[in-house]
Amino acid sequence: MSQATQPETKGIQLSETALKHLVMLREQQGSDLCLRVGVRNGGCSGMSYMMDFEDPSNIRPDDEVYDYDGFKIICDPKSLLYLYGLMLDYSNALIGGGFQFTNPNASQTCGCGKSFGV
Known part of the structure; x- marks a missing residue:
């Protein structure tokens, strides 16, 4: 029996x-x-989400690095405890547009969608 390869999560x-x-x-x-x-x-x-561009030379040995076709996302281990499974999306909508965070670890979120509680 051959196993189908699962895409990397x-x-x-x-x-x-x-x-x-x-x-x-x-x-x-x-x-x-x-x-x-x-x-x-x-x-x-x-708690609030933060994201910013950073030079790759600042990647620390304990950071998690995720590669999306050459675009790298990095996250420190402490933040990853709260963000594991996060879906980052983007909307061009005039009202409510911008980056949107869907976090399976959040027990509550605020109306603006930029902060959460666990």
Whole structure:
């Protein structure tokens, strides 16, 4: 019996729309940057999402690195405890548009969608 190969499951999922938008934003920065995703204390629900472009030389040995066709997403291990399974999407909608976080670990989210509680 042969087993079908399962696609690699990444701790942080990225929609095709979000990937295209991130690649466009990275090109505007003019260099080969990666995206750091994490959490910090604060926000309406207790913790807020953070993400920013970062030089690949800043990747630490304990960071998780996810590669999407050459675009790298990095996350520190402490943040990954709260973000594992996160789906990052992007919408062009005039109201409610922008990056959207769907986090299976969140027990509550705020109205803006940028913070959560566990």
